[in-house]
Amino acid sequence: MGDCDKSLYLQxxxxxxxxxxxxxxxxxxxxxxxQSYIWQDYDVTPKYPKLNEFLTFWSRELxxxxxxxxxxxxxxxxPAEFKISSGELVLQ
Numbered sequence: 729m730g731d732c733d734k735s736l737y738l739q740x741x742x743x744x745x746x747x748x749x750x751x752x753x754x755x756x757x758x759x760x761x762x763q764s765y766i767w768q769d770y771d772v773t774p775k776y777p778k779l780n781e782f783l784t785f786w787s788r789e790l791x792x793x794x795x796x797x798x799x800x801x802x803x804x805x806x807p808a809e810f811k812i813s814s815g816e817l818v819l820q
Contacts, residue, residue, distance in 0.1 A: 753792035
């Protein structure tokens with residue numbers, strides 16, 4: 729079980745974040761072409777154990793050689809964002 733799965737507290741804690749990784753890899757049949765894959769899960773910063781486990785699996789089990797990985801993450805608890813509306817729309 730990952731660190732983010734242990735308790736609600738860890739999910740709400742600042743170290744557990746929604747993590748998105750864009751993975752670029754070489755196509756097995758056409759190694760000069762790159763393909764993109766998007767991976768997303770809740771993970772613990774800054775070590776990203778779930779992402780590292782997935783990338784290890786990828787390297788070991790899949791044929792597409794990894795080229796690069798771009799990682800972004802967003803905290804689960806953040807200040808609310810408000811916009812004031814100048815009108816009202818009613819749908820019936």
